[in-house]
Amino acid sequence: MSAPADGHGGSAFEHGLVLGKFYPPHAGHHHLVRTARDRCARLTVLVCASSVESVPLADRVRWMREVHPDVRVVGAVDDIPVDLHDSGVWDAHMAVFRGAVPERVDAVFTSEPYGQELARRFGAESVCVDPDRTLFPVSGTAVRKDPVGCWDFLAPPVRAALTRRVVVLGAESTGTTTLALALAGHYRRRGGVWARTQYVPEYGREFSEQKLTALRAGRPSARWEDVEFAAEDFPLIAERQNAREDAAARAGSPVLFCDTDSFATTVWRERYLGGRDPVIEEIAALNTHHLWLLTDDEGVPFEDDGLRADEELRPWMTARFGAELARTGREFTLVSGTREHRLATAVAAVDALLGRGWHFAPPLPERR
Template sequence: MYKNSMVIGKFYPPHAGHAHLIAAAAAQSENVSVLVQGNRFESVTVADRTRWLSVEFADTPGVQVIAMRNDCPEDYHSEEIWKAQNELMRLALKSSGVTSIDAVFSSEEYGVQLAEAFGAEHVLVDLSRTTYPIGGTLCREDLGVAWPYIIGPARQELATRIIVVGAESTGTTTLARALSEHYRPRFPRLVDVSEYGREYTYEKFDALRAERADAVLDEMVWTEQDFGRIGARQNQMENDAADVCPLVIADTDSLATTLWERFYIGEHSYGSYHAAEQLPHRDLYLITDHEGVDFEDDGWREGEHRRAEMTEWFKETLTEKGHSWILVTGDHHRRMQTAVEIIDLILAQRSGFTSPPWATRTVLDGAEA
């Protein structure tokens, strides 16, 4: 067992190969310092990468993840640049209470030179990347392909989340399904995140009918606990979808659940508010306009006369919470055109990993990846 080991990397973004390297170091060391290096030219902050790795290894004894700002150029053939880089690492370690290193774990050939600079042993782990055939370049260039390899905490925050909300019978489900079909050829693992509240309504009514066969819908009594379960389940469905695909299109969410709770029970009910406080990050809300859309009574709806009020609630709430939202109006074609135009731009922005000019590419099995 080594007493103090070090792992360095950009972790841009952190993936299964990185996790394997850190786990290998942890298995052979009392303490492992993971230096997360990030520079001003990269579009994912070093703080985010550090947090994701900290969550991933929260239950692994001895692992300490350290954020390290590093705007120094890279040049493996320059002794001066090596010294500048090493000093940044030494001070990052020193600031976290680490003054000596016994081993440097890496999957790179430069690990030998780095270990020598710290008077440590070099431990090479899976140089050929056969255990996990993944590199940072592939992750940055094609998130869809690389998604299963990116660590779980990073997937949750890197996923682009589009939430469709609106009053009853305003085309929310129609739009959400159409968007999913539009993007599924590009993202084959895209999951339909349906409105759990509707499913729960069916289950609740079936339970009432089991007690009394002649029961009618108006006799159902809604409680805070009902909306608490709906909100929590809606969050879980959304996060499960983000775990398997970098694009999430959801037909409502737990924040919308708080408004439906207000609609059915009143201002005094807060059963779903805890779930809404656990809301994952949002990229965009699409509010379906009630104007120009005929109300279709499918036997489960009761809010035709309150559609305008409910639409206003969505606008007010999303504005107060500081979320980005667009009112999608017009016919279905126009709504899709509006939605797709902005979603395409968001996807391009969210998947655009910028790098400085000296950044090197990971090469796997003789091919760039």
């Protein structure tokens, strides 16, 4: 018999098991895990992924561990086709499951029809949790088909992984901040889930302000031209930029706008110190971005706000950004013209990016 998961009065079971693909994990999965945790002295969550799926097993395990730090989460690769009516196929799956969870299991918690057979094969009690998905009307299939429509059912680490990150970068005084803020405002006005669209400011500017302030503490007459950068400054800037992006992506909408990024730091380092730094390039590779908007220096007057210099270098910077974006295979659009034209060009590029959707490889089909 399948035991209902009503009430959470103490630990009804010594060791419970929750098993699933979590492709990707959503609120229904987390409800299942929390229900099981409340009824077990110990709980193991087994994440099973096939090689054909496009979200790595390691990512799913990491996400589940973050959301559920009080349970044990393990992973296994399971490339065996699904056939709920074939005993031999069941045996093959159980070999994978037992290899990952060899200890005794007292209860198996699922929301699926196969829960009773899975529990029987573990010699455990079957506990069915919200099989009709009345509490959380969502499924992995629905998320893969329409992540935007399911956004509110996704936990912060999954949102951060799925967010489309758009970077606005360019030479000094070419309108990167203006454009990034305008884009964030444009998408917020769409309402719904888009109302949470985030903007990430340039950490390098904050860092520069701090350096100038520190210099003026000893030399009140110091100007921006007197500030000197050290080689170790730029990896720090890149790391902080990455961290702030990740924090914003966890709390935002399906699109995030960044005023520069860690990749741009490689060119800024070249501008101030000359040469490249492989450490910064490694840091830049840690964050995934999807589109870069390069602001043209032509047609934008140079404004010295106290943290800018060398107006004559702007064409060189624009060219270097463009060359490095092309060399590294990053998708980018050059935005030129009036402020209105730049915004229109940028919105069209972002809409095209979002219009391509989120593509998940289909899981192994179930034989019927």
